[in-house]
Amino acid sequence: MSQTDSKMEVNPDLVRERAKCNFNTLELTHIIDGGEENTLQRKKIENIALNSGAWKDTVGEEHMSHKEKYENSVRKSVIYGSIMKNELAELSGLEEFGANFLAVRRTGNAFFKEVTPVFQHFGQFIPTILGQCTPEQQSYWLPRALDMNILGTYAQTELGHGTFIRGLETTATYDPETEEFVLHSPTLSSYKWWAGGLGKTVNYCIVIAQLYTKGECHGTHLFIVQVRDEETHMPLPGIKVGEIGPKMGYNTGDNGFLGFDKHRIPREHLMMKHAQVLKDGTYVKVARHGKLSYGTMVFIRVVLVSDAAFYLSKACTIAVRYSAIRRQSKPRPDEIEAQILDYATQQHKLFIAIATAHALQFCSKWLWQSYTALLAQMKGGNTDSLPELHALSSGMKAISASDSAQLIEQCRLACGGHGYMMASGIPHLYTYVTATRTFEGDYTVLMLQTARFLVKAYKQAEASQPLTPTVSYLAHAFSGSKATWDSRPDGIIRSFQAVAAGKIAASVRNIRKRLQAGLSEIDAWELSTIQLVAAAEAHCRAVIADTYRKEIVRLTANSSPNVKVVMDQLTTLYLYYWALEKTGDLLIYTSVSEMDLVDLQEAYEELLQKIRPNAVGLVDAFDLRDEILHSTLGSYDGRVYERLMEEALKSPMNKEPVNEAHFKYIKPFMLKGKL
C-alpha cells in the first residue's frame, strides 16, 4: 500500500505522531533525494516498477527450500529485467550513480531482499568488459552481454585465497601450438569460490588467473571463459561448476565454485586492454593500469557506503514506527501502557540510527562527488587526489558497513521478540549489510590500508609538507598541548580530529620504538596494527562527523526553520553520541573535564527528548514504500499485529490443520508409552 492511498486506515498512534511532527517531511525527503526533481523521478520509477505488484511472492521466500529460493529469484529476475528494459527504458541515465540509479536499486529491493542471480552480470561482467577489453574485444562481447544473449559473472576469490590477490593459484598457460590458454586448477584451494550467479545461472565467467607464457609467470590477468553450453546450458568438458550452498544471507543468489581440468580457451579471450600475448607467446604490456583500476574499486566502495545508509534507513523506519505503536508497562496505574518510543533507553537506541543513516547517506554523496571530480582530473593526467580518495573510500566503506550492521541489529533488538521474526524485515537487512563488511575488502584489511595512508600523511605533516584536505588537521598534531575542548558542534569535530591525530601519532611512536628495538619494518608495523586500526577508525569517524555536519549546513541553507532545527539536532546528537562513546580518547587528547562530560551527557539526554516528537516524521521522510520495506512491523499504516497474523496464516505449515509428522513420528512414540 502506498503512503498516498487516501483510503488507508492508519493506526491512531501513528496518526497522532504524524500530526505532532513540526516540520514538513516532504521537504526533508527532497533534501535526502538531492532535490525535488529527483524525488519526483524516483517516485515515477517506483510507480512503474512496483504498482503492478509483480514483485510479490505467492509463498514467502523464507518458507522456501534453498533451491526454491533460487528458482523463485530467477523467475522474478526475468520479470524485473523486463520492466527495466521496457517500462523503464524511456528514462535515461539509469547507468549513472544519480537519482535514477538509486531509485532502481530501491525498486530492485522490492523484488529481491538481498540479491538476484543476474546482479553480477550487470554489476561486474559488463563493467569489466568495458574496463579491461580492447575496443575490438568490446565490439564482440558487449552487444551479446547487453542483449543478454550471454550471461556472465566475475570469479576472483578462491577457496583458499581472498584478499591477497598475488596468492591466487589458478593458472592460465599459453600454448602457442594451438594458440590457446590452458586454464587449470592445480589444487582444491585454487577452486574459484563465491562468484554470484556462477552456480547455475551464467554461461560465461571472467576468471582471474596467473598468466604463464614461454615458461614465465606474468602475474594475475583476466580471461573470459565460457563455462556452460549456450544451447544445453550443460557445463563444458574440463569445467567443474556448481553452487556453494546456503549462506547466512544472499540465498536468492547462486554463488558458485569453478574448477578447471586443463581447460582450453582461445588466445583472444585474454582481456587485452592492458596486456597482450601475441600468437607466438610473446607477452606485451600495453599500458600500466595500476592507478586507473583503482577507479572501479572506489566506485564499488562508494555504492557500498550508500547501501549501508539505505539498509539502515529501512531498519530505522521499521523500528521507529513499531516503537510508536508498541505499548509496554504502565508507569502510572491510571494511564494506558506507554508507547515504548517514550522510553529514554529506546530513544538512545534508535535516534543515533536515524542520524547515522543520514550521515552515511550524505557521506556517500560527497564521496561520489569527490570520485567524479577525481575522474575528471585523471582524464587530464592528474592522479594527485587518488591516494587520499582510495584511503578514504576504503575506510568509509569499512566503517559504514560496520556501523550500519551494528545499528541494524540495535534496531532489531529494540523491536523485542517481533524483531526476530523474519516478517519484521530486519533480519534480512542485517545479513545483507554484515556481508558487505567482508566482501570487497575485509574491515581490518581496509582499515590498515587507510592507516598506511595516514602514517604517510603524518610524516608529511612532520616535515611541514602540504597535506590533502581530509588529513589537513594533522598540521595541528605537533603543538605539544591538548586540543581545547569546546562543546559546540564544530568544537567537537575538532576534538575528534585531535583524537585521530593523537592516535596516529601514538601509532607512529610505537612503530618507531619497535624499529629502535631492532625489529624489521614489517614486524614493527605488524605489532602496531591493533593501534593502527584504532587510529584509522578515529580518522574515519572524524571525517564522517565533519562531512555530515558541513553537508547538512549546506543543504539546509535555504530550508524552512523547523527543518533546519531538526537537522541541526540530529547532527548534534551524532556528535554528542560519539563524544560520549569515546570519553577515554577525549580525556587523553583534549582538555575536556569530567564536569564537561557530565554536562554533555545531560545535553545528550535533553536532545533525545527534543527529537522525540519528530521521530516518526523523520523516518517517514526516508519515503520507503511498503513494498521496499517488506515489514509487518514497519508499514506506513502501522497495522502491526494484523500483518503479523496475516503473514503467519499464509505459512504453508498452517495450510493443513495436522502436520503429517505427528502420525509419522510422534504418535507411534507416544503409543509406546514409556518406550
Place this chain on the structure above:
Amino acid sequence: MSQTDSKMEVNPDLVRERAKCNFNTLELTHIIDGGEENTLQRKKIENIALNSGAWKDTVGEEHMSHKEKYENSVRKSVIYGSIMKNELAELSGLEEFGANFLAVRRTGNAFFKEVTPVFQHFGQFIPTILGQCTPEQQSYWLPRALDMNILGTYAQTELGHGTFIRGLETTATYDPETEEFVLHSPTLSSYKWWAGGLGKTVNYCIVIAQLYTKGECHGTHLFIVQVRDEETHMPLPGIKVGEIGPKMGYNTGDNGFLGFDKHRIPREHLMMKHAQVLKDGTYVKVARHGKLSYGTMVFIRVVLVSDAAFYLSKACTIAVRYSAIRRQSKPRPDEIEAQILDYATQQHKLFIAIATAHALQFCSKWLWQSYTALLAQMKGGNTDSLPELHALSSGMKAISASDSAQLIEQCRLACGGHGYMMASGIPHLYTYVTATRTFEGDYTVLMLQTARFLVKAYKQAEASQPLTPTVSYLAHAFSGSKATWDSRPDGIIRSFQAVAAGKIAASVRNIRKRLQAGLSEIDAWELSTIQLVAAAEAHCRAVIADTYRKEIVRLTANSSPNVKVVMDQLTTLYLYYWALEKTGDLLIYTSVSEMDLVDLQEAYEELLQKIRPNAVGLVDAFDLRDEILHSTLGSYDGRVYERLMEEALKSPMNKEPVNEAHFKYIKPFMLKGKL
C-alpha cells in the same frame, strides 16, 4: 570423527600447533568440566548419544523448506528421545544442572543446532506442573506428561504483550453453572504468540490468563488447556492454533499462536497450588508465591549464562582452528603465506573470546552454587539472599547473552567469507544466542532490574547499613577521592568496582537532581535510565571479572605450572581488555594516568603474543566433538577446504547439472533478445 581416532589425517598446521602447546589440554578440560570424573561421564554420554550417527541429516537442514525443517526436527526428536529414555536411562541425575545435564545439552546440540519442538515439554510444561499444581493435580498430570501420553508447552507472551505481565489480555472467566472456566481472546493483540511447540506439536498448553470470578479480576493465573484432540490431533473447537512463521533462528521449532473463542475448560484445570476457585466461584488464595516463583526464573537465567558460554566456546573453537589453517599474505616475499592467527589484529579478536567463554562458564557454575545455597536457605525460611541473586542473575543473563552474541559475530567475521557460509556453523550460534538476549527478559529491562537493586544498595551503603557480598564494594564509594590505580589483576578488579560505584553514585545524583527539580519519582527514574543501564553494566562486568579471577585461582590451585600460567594469562587478558575498552571510565573514577594506559596497551599486546602458541590447545580443551560443532571450518582434523567442497557437493542444487529455471525463465528471456 572423534578426536581420539588415531587413523585421522590432520592438517599439518594443526599438528604443529598441537605440538607447540605447552600445557596438558586434558588437564584444562577437567577443570572446565569440574573434575576428571565429570569429563569421563560426559564422554560416556557423548559416546552413547552420538556414536551411532543418528544425529545426521541426509540433506543439510539449511537446504530444507521451513516446513521440512520442522518435520525433520520432529523425526530426530523421536530418535533422540528414545536414546534419552533407553540408552541413557542407566545414568542417574540427568535432571540436575550438573555434569550430566550439561552433557545432555551438548549431545542435544548435535541433533538440533538450536531447538527441538518438544523442548518446552521438558523445559517448561513439566517443571510448571511440578511447581504450580497441587499434589492431587500432579498425580493426574505428571505421569501422563512424563510418559509423553500428552505433550505440552507454556504460553504467556501475547501478540501485543511481553514483559509487562499485568498487561496480558487473555481472560479466564469462571462459570459456576457448569463449573468451568471460559477462556477468551478479546482482541487480536491478546492472541498467545511464541510458545515453542505450540504450532503443530503439542496437544496441551499451560496458558496464563486474567482470572475473573464473581465479576472480579484476580490477576493472572495458570491453566492447563487441551488444544488438540488426543486421537486425531485436530485443534479443538473454540481454539485457533497455528505456527507463527519463519524466524531469524530456531526454525526447527514450531513456535505457535493460540486464540480462544469462549473456550470452556473444567474448573480443576486451574493450577491450584497457590490459589483456588471453589465450585461456587469463591476465590481462595492458598499461599503467597511471590518470592518462591523467583526460583524457576533464576534457574532459567543460570542455564542461559551457561548456554552463552557454551555457544561462545563453539565459535572460538571454529575460529581459532580455522585461523591456524587459513593463510593470507606474504609479509616476506621469501616465505609462504602467514597463518592468519599470527596477525595481532586476529589475536585481538579471538583471544578475548576464549577468555570470555571461560569467564561466563565459571560464572554460571558459581551462580549455580549460589542458587542451590539459596534454595537450601529458603527451605529454612531465610530469603535474605534472594534479591541479590535475582539482581545478579538478571544482569548476568543479560550481559552474557550480549557479550557472547557480539563475540560470536566477531569470531564469524574473523573467518572472513567462509564464516558467512552456513556450513561454517557460526551463523547458527549467533541466531541462537542473540535470541536469548530478548527472551526470558529483555536486556534493557533486566539491566534496569539490576539497577534498581544497586540504587537500593547504594542507599544502604550511604546509611552505613550492611551490604550483601557482590555490592560490598559500595562501602568505599564515599571516600571522596579517586580509587588508586594498580595494574595488577586484583587492582584492576578494584578499579572496575570503583567505576561501578562511581556510576551508581552518579545515577543516584541524577535521580535526586531531577526530584529536586520537581519531577515525580517515576519521571526522575525514567529520565535517568540510560545512565542506570550503564551503571548496571559496569557492576556486572566487575562481578564477572572478580568471579572469573577468583574461580581460576581456586580451580588451578593444584594444577601443573603451565596450566596455571596460561589460565593466569587469560584472566589477565580479560582484565586488560576491558580496562582498555573503558579508559574513559577509568580516567574519571580512578587515578590511572595516560602513561599507565600506554603501558597497559603494551602489556595487552605482549600478552596476545604469549597466548598465541597455546591458542589451538586452549580451544581443543573445550573438547567439542565434531558432531557438536557442526562446522566445516572448525573440525578437529582441520580438513577445511575439503569439507567445504564436500558440503557444497551435497547441495540438492548440485544434484542436477542444469536447473529447470534456466529453461523455464532465462532461456525464453534470452531468446527474446532485446525483448
